[in-house]
Amino acid sequence: MPRVSVLLPARDAAATLPAALASLRRQTCTDWECVVVDDGSTDGTAACAAGDARVVVLRTPARGLVAALATGLAACRGELVARFDADDLMRRDRIARQVAALDADPGLAGVGAWVRFFPRRAMSDGLRAYEAWLNGIDGPAAVRAEAYVECPLAHPTWMLRRPVLAAFGWRACAWPEDWDLVLRLLAAGHRLGVVPRRLLAWRDHPARLTRTHPAYTPAALTACRAHFLATGFLAASPRYHLWGYGGTGRALRAALAAHGRTPAAIVELHPGRLGQRIHGAPVVAPPALATLPRLPLVASVAGPAARAEIRAFCIAQGWCEGTDFVCAA
Numbered sequence: 001m002p003r004v005s006v007l008l009p010a011r012d013a014a015a016t017l018p019a020a021l022a023s024l025r026r027q028t029c030t031d032w033e034c035v036v037v038d039d040g041s042t043d044g045t046a047a048c049a050a051g052d053a054r055v056v057v058l059r060t061p062a063r064g065l066v067a068a069l070a071t072g073l074a075a076c077r078g079e080l081v082a083r084f085d086a087d088d089l090m091r092r093d094r095i096a097r098q099v100a101a102l103d104a105d106p107g108l109a110g111v112g113a114w115v116r117f118f119p120r121r122a123m124s125d126g127l128r129a130y131e132a133w134l135n136g137i138d139g140p141a142a143v144r145a146e147a148y149v150e151c152p153l154a155h156p157t158w159m160l161r162r163p164v165l166a167a168f169g170w171r172a173c174a175w176p177e178d179w180d181l182v183l184r185l186l187a188a189g190h191r192l193g194v195v196p197r198r199l200l201a202w203r204d205h206p207a208r209l210t211r212t213h214p215a216y217t218p219a220a221l222t223a224c225r226a227h228f229l230a231t232g233f234l235a236a237s238p239r240y241h242l243w244g245y246g247g248t249g250r251a252l253r254a255a256l257a258a259h260g261r262t263p264a265a266i267v268e269l270h271p272g273r274l275g276q277r278i279h280g281a282p283v284v285a286p287p288a289l290a291t292l293p294r295l296p297l298v299a300s301v302a303g304p305a306a307r308a309e310i311r312a313f314c315i316a317q318g319w320c321e322g323t324d325f326v327c328a329a
Contacts, residue, residue, distance in 0.1 A: 002054075003031040004095055004159070005076035006084050009068035010049075011039040013086035016203070017048045021055065023089040029096035032082075035075045037068040045086070065209065066172040073165060081165050083158040087203040094199035098159040101195050108140070109190035110160030112153030113199035127204060133304060138196045145321055147186055148225050148233075148328035149307075151179035157200045164190060175224035176215050183228045218251070225328050226255035229298065233326050234261050237296050241289065243267040243310060244301035245278060248329040252300045253279070265292055286313055297325035 006024060010017055017036075024034060033056065036049045040062025049057045060071055073081065080102060082095060094113065101111050114135040117127055130150075137143055137152050146152040155178035168184055170177045185192060210216045234240055234256070242253055242263040253263060263281045265288075268274060273283045289297070297319070299310045307327045314325045321327075 002033040002078045004029070004033075004080045004082055004099065005078035005162070006032055006034040006082045006095075007037075007069065007072045007076060008034055008084045008086060009037045009039055009065055009072060010041065010045050010086035011062065011068075012041045012043045013045045014041070014043040014048050016087040017045055020084065020086050020088060020090075021049060021052070023091075024084065025052070026092050027090065027095045028093050029099060032095060033076075033078060034084075035072045036086075037072040039063060039065070039068040064172070066170045066177050069170045069177075073162075073169065076162060079162055081158075081160055081162050083156050085156040087205070088156050089201040089203075091197075091199045091201070093197075094157075095159075097195050097197060097199060101193060102159065102161070105193065107191055108193045109164045109185060110158055111193040111195055112143075112159075113157040113195045114197055115154045115157060115200045115202045116198045117202050117204050119204070123204070135198070136304070137194055140191045140193050143182075143192045143194065144186060145327070147183060148229060148326050150221065151176060151182055153178075153182060153192060153194065154200065154202060156202065174215060175220045175227075176210075179221075179224055183224070183232075187228070187232050222248075222251045222255045225252060226259055226261075229326070229328060230256060230259035230261050233298070233322075234259075234296055238262065239264045240296045240298055241265045241267060241292065242281070243286075243297060243299040244329065245270075245273065245283070246302065248302050249300040252298070252328060256298075264295055265289075267297075290317070299325060299327045300329040301327075302329050 033054050036057045038046045038057060038059045046057050046059055049055050058071055098111050102108055117123060117131050134154055137146055143152045170181055173180055238260055240263055242249060245266050245268055266278050266281050266283045267286055268283050274285055276283045301307060319325050
């Protein structure tokens with residue numbers, strides 16, 4: 001039995017799959033198998049994966065990513081399952097480092113790793129900021145703290161214990177399947193870590209699902225946050241304080257209202273909003289929180305610098321992140 005099963009869904013990936021598999025074959029850890037799920041390709045993807053006894057190719061009709069992942073997971077034999085995509089590249093020590101991290105901490109359900117997007121020349125400022133945010137998440141505490149911001153672990157870097165993955169699995173929903181699974185794992189009490197090294201070269205291109213699929217639109221991401229906040233952090237509290245009423249805060253307030261969660265107060269710095277009422281909630285400055293009834297605080301402010309300031313303020317009040325307040329933007 002291989003120690004690690006590399007789960008690789010692919011569709012029409014003949015142009016990039018050979019390089020991806022070459023990077024897998026160069027791994028310093030050789031105790032692996034690779035399960036390639038050819039999801040209805042028409043370009044010879046399956047032929048690119050043939051010729052290596054460690055690579056199993058499963059050909060299916062075109063059913064989509066979640067179905068391909070489920071099919072591949074059922075065929076994985078390793079005790080650890082590593083995700084990988086057909087257009088990305090692994091660093092030589094990716095598998096070895098992630099196996100070592102899971103061996104060193106049996107309480108971890110899985111780990112991700114840092115990434116480097118390529119090609120660099122056409123990278124937008126937004127993508128650079130996203131890469132920096134991902135690569136600032138360095139362990140289980142940071143994974144949990146950033147979990148409502150966006151998916152804190154890059155999907156193609158995952159290595160999870162197979163029993164945990166089999167128990168939860170991916171599911172098709174109105175938001176990203178990877179973020180959904182991470183939030184369900186965390187809600188169930190599982191710990192997820194990070195190997196703080198750039199172990200994956202993550203290819204950016206216009207056809208990436210994150211750029212084309214409706215599950216990755218801003219509205220879908222907001223719906224995901226609202227669902228898991230309402231069923232998790234705000235499960236016992238229909239009222240909460242909302243910090244931030246910019247674009248992200250407005251969208252989250254509306255999405256949470258659909259779950260029966262409404263703000264008792266809105267915390268703002270904008271002088272034009274202070275003293276007003278928004279949807280019945282008074283708009284107050286941060287110091288006024290000390291005079292209000294104690295309720296869960298949801299900070300919905302974009303940008304890591306702004307979130308750091310809010311975290312510092314809340315910690316100075318003696319509040320605990322994840323219990324008294326969360327960042328969700």
